[in-house]
Amino acid sequence: MKETLIDVKDLCIQFQTPGGTVKAVDNVSFDIKKGEVFALVGESGCGKSTTAMGIMQLIKEPGRIAGGSINFEGKDLLQLTRDEMTQVRGKEIGIIFQNPLDSLNPVYTIGYQMTEGLLVDKMDKKEAYKLAADMLRDVKISDVEERMKTFPHEISGGMRQRVMIGMMLCRNPKLLIADEPTTALDVTIQAGIIELMNELRKKYDSSILIITHDFGIVADIADRVGVMYAGNLIEVGEVFDIFDNPRHPYTRLLMKALPTITKEEGRLETIRGSVPNLAEERPGCGFADRCPYARDFCHHQKPELKQISEGHMCACHFAEGGLKDEQ
């Protein structure tokens, strides 16, 4: 069995708002093994990106990490000082965001930005330049010498995202967090970026936490997947287990909403209702108002995330006994 790289336990992230305390991430626990790709999936606002920002400790006021632990290679990231955490960011855990233009500095060249982190690590200037140029070749950028001298606005969106991936991998982090890395790109460029990430994970043996709302991307790259809903992790399992045998009603409905070329039906299924207000106290299951299988007690008793078979966990009162179709 592979060694665990990061173990997130009971992570709680809250935001104080005029409408009350929003529990954006509520007792979320998962781990990622060395060399593994773990996907966090769910609709917008379910807490996936906030979980990633919590791991990086980039939660800004009025938000705060209200509880839990994040054990990374024997140290709890939540107990580190600001300076210690600065050493972890970029060097041990790298993050790439949806829009690389927000992450790249418009007034510095690609070469400057690629080598900056390496120079902070006290690498010799020439060596840093060579490593950065080799990395650009690895992420399939052509004409590397020229590209090192260009500014971010002079290259395409797909190329910028490749540069960001290369920049993060330059410092060889043990964990790469990719937060919706392909959402801002068109479909063919998306496929290229996912293929590239697959190649690089094998070459550099990095663990990846990928955050996405797209099950197609999950199928292409992930080993295991965690489904989030309203700040909670509601199902976790091996990717093929989740696709073949989704046990939580929300996961099932998400699967039904997937377009496929073999489906005959005209309109795609939708999930009725909307995500609950996270500032309101919910004693029962967060999905109860939208769930076609809900019973009265679902509104009062919160289901725990429990193991239902090896490596497969689900938070639904009926996950173990099985759901009878559309009650």
Ligand code: SF4
């Ligand atoms: Fe639906 Fe009840 Fe399961 Fe929640 S616990 S997902 S409401 S059946």
